[in-house]
Amino acid sequence: MTDPKMMAQMVGGAGFIAALDQSGGSTPKALAAYGIGEDAWNSEEEMFALIHQMRSRIVTAPSFSGQKVLGAILFEKTMEGDADGKPVPQLLWERGVVPFLKVDKGLEEETDGVQMMKPMPELDAMCQRAKSKGVFGTKMRSVIHEANADGIARNVDQQFQFARQIIANGLVPIVEPEVSLKSATREQADRLVLEHILRNLDALPDGERVMLKLSLPVEDDLYAPLVAHPRVIRVVALSGGYERDEANAKLSRNRGMIASFSRALLQDLRADMNDEEFDKALGSAIDSIYAASVCNG
Template sequence: MSQAEQRQKLREGQGFIAALDQSGGSTPKALRLYGVEESEYASDAEMFDLIHAMRARIAQAPAFTGDKVLGAILFEMTMDREIGGKPAPDFLWQERGVVPFLKVDKGLADSTDGVKLMKPMPDLDVLLARGAKAGIFGTKMRSVIDAANPAGIDAVVAQQFEVGRQIIGHGLVPIIEPEVTISIHDKAEAEDILRAAILAQLDALPEDHEVMLKLTLPEADNLYEALVNHPRVLRVVALSGGYSREEANARLARNTGVIASFSRALTEGLSARQSDAEFNATIAKSIDDIHAASVAG
């Protein structure tokens, strides 16, 4: 598996990154949206079997290929399982031409200064070593910004880049995700503060360090243009953040050089009760729409 090939695909490819990384806390909601109620499973093990079946069904859909899906973010348990008879990362890259990423954060800490930092990750080095051995290209980790608080936003960005440097040390590319909550009244102000904080951290990175950024779709179109063009940034991707797929796609298309990395908006309309033909047609339409918005800018 050539990391150089994967890097080139991500840098130059015309497509988006699928987020298939719902974790323990968000899995019941993801399954409910997929038409599987909590009464249909009796344990966490059964729950994770069901969500893996959903992810495997998406990954094996005919439209889920590297032509339009550049990469996919996996939950740790997905990395350790098989899809189509192969380890999930190998299936994605070898069979689909999709670059595999791994979600590495352990969730959010309690709110401080209008933000939620990431919880400590004491076993991160072990996980990164496992990921690198399994053929993972990069990682993703999420913090949340709930207010235009400079101290809080600086803390979020500093933590993200500190852990990012640890990830780069394992030969992986970190996706840094400081999500701005879409419903806050000072979203535009928070985004201005965030942009400045990220630029300062990027400018301080050594020349041989490279990151990706996953950001909430901004209020001001092309706000993140300087990040898209920064020499330390492999790619800027956008999260759907609670916007409908239609709204997320419309906002995305107005931001040049930014591509999608949608989770809920990707799986919108999918159901466990659909026939394979219905399921495959629905995911193909999602992929086509998100791809079109990603390449529009």
């Protein structure tokens, strides 16, 4: 059973979800943007230690709290680690931020215009470990490159198959079939994503609910039927490569959607900032993303 206070916050809270879940492939880029080059580590273990330091600094900053940040998506190593002497999920919830865990293991090669998720044979065990640490939900990402109806149907179906398994483990899944901003057929792909998500939502048994994390659509308010669907807890938007100002502007035109930004949240943070400068930059980003998330309700 999910925590009722966490569920109430995700259903009705004002704010957004921070995406702090960069994994192996995206960690070097995240560190580079933070001002730490690849010459700063000699092993994967050292690299992950550096990104954990960055994330710990974020989640312990004064501006990072449940007043504006509803939830935070964590990488597995971050969930297993400590910040300020406490397990990260515990620290987050003490600050009013609902913890989520990224559970996917990366992407398959592109076929039929989409990249499916790799198999997750240890998903049940990971979900139970996350529950034991106080995690509320999960997130898993697949990618859509072309408006291929068969490919998108398979992509979305796979997301919901794993979502049912996650629900059975007592967690709330965030389903994320991302439409690439580089797609030449983005508008058509958006519509196919809507069609196949609605089909899968309507097939969910009574009492089963999901969250959705979607690319900001070409057509404003395209996902309004998902925002209103009784089996959807919340629809959140990924920044997908947009700079923060553009992502905020697009988000503000999509009623009922809130942000779940990663790069757009962290883009102004640098390792060499002192604590006051760091919190000021983070707080400014949080304020702007919060404003875009609550102005369109």
